[in-house]
Amino acid sequence: MRDWILKVKNLTKIYGDGCPKCLESETNKCSFCKATIAVNSVSFTLYRGEILGIVGESGSGKSTLVRSLYFDITPTFGEVYLNGEERNIFDFNSEEKRRLRNFKMGMVYQNPFLGLNFEITAGGNVAEKLLMANWRNYFNIRRRIKELFEKTEFPLSRIDDFPSTLSGGMLQRVQIAKALANNPEIIFLDEPTSGLDLSVQARLLDLIKKIQHEFKISMILVSHDLGVIRLLADRVLVMKEGRIIESGLTDQILEDPQHPYTQLLVNSML
Amino acid sequence: MMQDIILEVRNLSKKFNLHLLGGKVITAFQEVSFVLRRGEFLGISGKSGSGKSSLIKCIYRTYLPTEGEIVYYPKNNGVPIDLAKCSDEKVIELRHKSIGYVSQFFYPIPRVSCLEIVSQALIQQGADKDEAKRKAKNMLLRLLIPEKLFDAYPSTFSGGEKQRVNIAQALVKEAELLLLDEPTASLDKTSKAIILEEILKLKERRVSAIGIFHDDEDLKRFADRILVLEDGKIKEVYKNDKNS
Amino acid sequence: MIKGYNFAFIDEYAKREIRRKILKAVSIPGYQVPFGSRELPIARGWGTGGLQITLSLIGKEDILKVIDQGCDESVNAVNIKRFVKATTGVSITTDTLKATIIQTRHRIPEEELTETQILVFQVPYPEPLRLVEPQESETRRMHAEADYAKIWVYLYENIVRWGEITIGARYPVLVNGRYIMDPSPIPRYDVPKLNYARTLYLFGAGREKRIYAVPPFTEIKPLEFEDHKFRIEDFTDKCCALCGSKDTFLDEIIDGDKRIFTCSDTSFCKKRRKNPNIPKSSRKK
Numbered sequence A: 001m002r003d004w005i006l007k008v009k010n011l012t013k014i015y016g017d018g019c020p021k022c023l024e025s026e027t028n029k030c031s032f033c034k035a036t037i038a039v040n041s042v043s044f045t046l047y048r049g050e051i052l053g054i055v056g057e058s059g060s061g062k063s064t065l066v067r068s069l070y071f072d073i074t075p076t077f078g079e080v081y082l083n084g085e086e087r088n089i090f091d092f093n094s095e096e097k098r099r100l101r102n103f104k105m106g107m108v109y110q111n112p113f114l115g116l117n118f119e120i121t122a123g124g125n126v127a128e129k130l131l132m133a134n135w136r137n138y139f140n141i142r143r144r145i146k147e148l149f150e151k152t153e154f155p156l157s158r159i160d161d162f163p164s165t166l167s168g169g170m171l172q173r174v175q176i177a178k179a180l181a182n183n184p185e186i187i188f189l190d191e192p193t194s195g196l197d198l199s200v201q202a203r204l205l206d207l208i209k210k211i212q213h214e215f216k217i218s219m220i221l222v223s224h225d226l227g228v229i230r231l232l233a234d235r236v237l238v239m240k241e242g243r244i245i246e247s248g249l250t251d252q253i254l255e256d257p258q259h260p261y262t263q264l265l266v267n268s269m270l
Numbered sequence B: 001m002m003q004d005i006i007l008e009v010r011n012l013s014k015k016f017n018l019h020l021l022g023g024k025v026i027t028a029f030q031e032v033s034f035v036l037r038r039g040e041f042l043g044i045s046g047k048s049g050s051g052k053s054s055l056i057k058c059i060y061r062t063y064l065p066t067e068g069e070i071v072y073y074p075k076n077n078g079v080p081i082d083l084a085k086c087s088d089e090k091v092i093e094l095r096h097k098s099i100g101y102v103s104q105f106f107y108p109i110p111r112v113s114c115l116e117i118v119s120q121a122l123i124q125q126g127a128d129k130d131e132a133k134r135k136a137k138n139m140l141l142r143l144l145i146p147e148k149l150f151d152a153y154p155s156t157f158s159g160g161e162k163q164r165v166n167i168a169q170a171l172v173k174e175a176e177l178l179l180l181d182e183p184t185a186s187l188d189k190t191s192k193a194i195i196l197e198e199i200l201k202l203k204e205r206r207v208s209a210i211g212i213f214h215d216d217e218d219l220k221r222f223a224d225r226i227l228v229l230e231d232g233k234i235k236e237v238y239k240n241d242k243n244s
Numbered sequence C: 001m002i003k004g005y006n007f008a009f010i011d012e013y014a015k016r017e018i019r020r021k022i023l024k025a026v027s028i029p030g031y032q033v034p035f036g037s038r039e040l041p042i043a044r045g046w047g048t049g050g051l052q053i054t055l056s057l058i059g060k061e062d063i064l065k066v067i068d069q070g071c072d073e074s075v076n077a078v079n080i081k082r083f084v085k086a087t088t089g090v091s092i093t094t095d096t097l098k099a100t101i102i103q104t105r106h107r108i109p110e111e112e113l114t115e116t117q118i119l120v121f122q123v124p125y126p127e128p129l130r131l132v133e134p135q136e137s138e139t140r141r142m143h144a145e146a147d148y149a150k151i152w153v154y155l156y157e158n159i160v161r162w163g164e165i166t167i168g169a170r171y172p173v174l175v176n177g178r179y180i181m182d183p184s185p186i187p188r189y190d191v192p193k194l195n196y197a198r199t200l201y202l203f204g205a206g207r208e209k210r211i212y213a214v215p216p217f218t219e220i221k222p223l224e225f226e227d228h229k230f231r232i233e234d235f236t237d238k239c240c241a242l243c244g245s246k247d248t249f250l251d252e253i254i255d256g257d258k259r260i261f262t263c264s265d266t267s268f269c270k271k272r273r274k275n276p277n278i279p280k281s282s283r284k285k
Helices: A062-069 A094-104 A120-134 A140-150 A168-180 A198-215 A226-232 A250-255 A260-267 B054-062 B088-097 B114-123 B129-142 B159-171 B191-207 B216-220 C011-027 C048-058 C076-087 C136-144 C149-163 C188-194 C267-274
Strands: A004-015 A036-047 A049-054 A079-083 A106-110 A186-190 A218-223 A235-242 A245-251 B005-018 B023-035 B041-046 B067-072 B099-102 B177-181 B207-213 B225-230 B231-241 C062-067 C101-105 C118-122 C173-175 C180-181 C200-205 C208-214 C220-222 C250-255 C259-264
Touching: A004 A062, A004 A218, A036 A049, A036 A062, A036 A218, A036 A245, A049 A062, A049 A226, A062 A186, A062 A218, A094 A106, A106 A168, A120 A140, A120 A168, A120 C149, A140 A168, A140 C149, A168 A198, A186 C076, A198 A218, A198 A226, A198 B067, A198 C149, A218 A226, A226 A250, A226 B099, A235 A250, A235 B088, A245 A260, A245 B088, A250 A260, A250 B067, B005 B054, B005 B207, B023 B067, B023 B207, B023 B225, B023 B231, B041 B054, B041 B216, B054 B177, B054 B207, B099 B159, B114 B129, B114 B159, B129 B159, B159 B177, B159 B191, B177 B191, B191 B207, B191 B216, B207 B216, C011 C048, C011 C200, C048 C076, C048 C101, C048 C118, C048 C200, C048 C208, C048 C267, C062 C076, C062 C267, C076 C101, C188 C220, C259 C267
Parallel strands: A049 A218, A049 A235, A106 A186, A186 A218, B041 B207, B041 B225, B099 B177, B177 B207, C062 C101, C101 C118, C118 C200
Antiparallel strands: A004 A036, A004 A079, A235 A245, B005 B023, B005 B067, B225 B231, C173 C180, C173 C220, C200 C208, C250 C259
């Protein structure tokens, strides 16, 4: 059986004061202290080489969950273990966290403004990751950037263009190239294709699948679109109001959903 | 001998709880029990709606069984696994390595060529890319998919061609257990014959199979034993006399 | 010496704080130490940082030299010298080798300094990362975590755009393998002089209220790529019109319609005019 690469235990994010009754709340708002429980006691395992889908509607906590794993957001409590690291990664100091972010993880945001620096060129955005990993040879850096852009089907002629001149699909390709730069073990994708034209979305998703097959990277793919999940993910977690309400094989979730909310979601597919 | 049995289904039931229809419960099948031996081909027959597809889908874990056990005995005295309750991870592993499935309706992944679909099945087993491609091409040719279609997308194929790609990805895998849901449905007589030939060849490797055929002739050619379902329950199980 | 003022103008407590900050700076090479920058009869932006360091360290026996862009006679250098002399009575010199404390703006003297001398730099902007990050809280974090990717990206973008790194003065350097430092607006030519030097270098920014230091024999490496190495200014085929030196940093002067080059370090130029073979270093090779 495949090895595990990420183990998440009781990950919780509460915005507001919080109180002992928060976790029992049925919705993501605590009726006692009015805090918002964006992520409520989420536990799951990510296996090496798989794509795990997380599906849910707006406010389900799926983005908060994934951004916590990438250290963008500090969780209220919970433990996350990365295979190969001995402690809960939230106990790491900022330097160790940065090391994980640079070398073991990659992230593709829905909004390219979050994932890219618009003041430097497309190639520069990818170079930043390499420079963080102490690459100090300009020619090698350029070569690696070109290699990554070829893999992500980003036109090499635009390597020195600024992000403000690039289309949505191209920006996502730059993000993917950047995420791949240091050969990470895990890539998080937070709605990577939402808002893009259908044909652009299709090509990007095919690219993600191709890359995953080639590099055997473990991925967590967040989407509100079950179609995207069906295309890419082997297993799915369904989130509602901060909790995982169902999890299973993708085909099982789509053909035999158990939870009422999952049935609603599946029935709402176009 | 324990080794002889590859699958043991005990008291298996599947009920659908349709929350969107106010909690209506639909029973697909109940209290189904049978045993499958290694190298045996079990045919399932019954009227439309009798629960045949649901039964196969439960074994493949596309459906979550409501009650009962599906004990799978891996070869070489491997640890028995209850497919009804084991982890998703385990199911994924088994689907890659040991269990093949031909669905009734083939919804091919869009924008992937049929050659890729078939070779992917082998690569997931750990095969080398070129080797996988070679075997995939071979299998497609044997199932009468011409070379010019190798790079084409199955979503553009005819029903019969789609079905043959579907069968190819299952047969190429060298699985221990094959689950076949109407594999000959959209095919003409010649193709049917070829497909059945290929499937029967697997007996040489002691592959076990469970197959649904609505065509009686195909069923009789395929099965060693036949299980008949009626209204979700087993009506009878009998040995198929191939010579009659 | 003017009466009614403390020796060296600032009070003893101020001197104590500044000396403590200098010690801290020396203990952590390249790290910017905040200090309480005092009021002086010179406006901010005119060398108050360097001046506070000089005033805190100077003693009756010291010999002071002040240069501005290499020149002893510029208005600012002269005013500072007068001010220090008036408040301390110390001797002033233009001879680099005779001075014990040298305060400088934007140049390192040509002659090699020794273990018994201190070079005090006037620094306008102490933060090398300001080029790529406007926020102070963020640059402090970047230094603390040695997260210098942004400035490296800046250098990469330079090469993409111009084929080479185009930073002239204030070329960022890595100090002792840890902190990136702004060596003040000295030309590239002078940057190699910081590396494994025998003398103590102190940097003072009065307006920005920071002190930092490079102790003797510290490794100073300008940021460079393996295949785009750091280069100093190119003076081949040029020499000083006054003394003929081919190995000094030259200023370009437009004289009517003529372009001539003269040594930036005026006192060394004078020495070379008398004896063209004077070496820069007193050490036996």
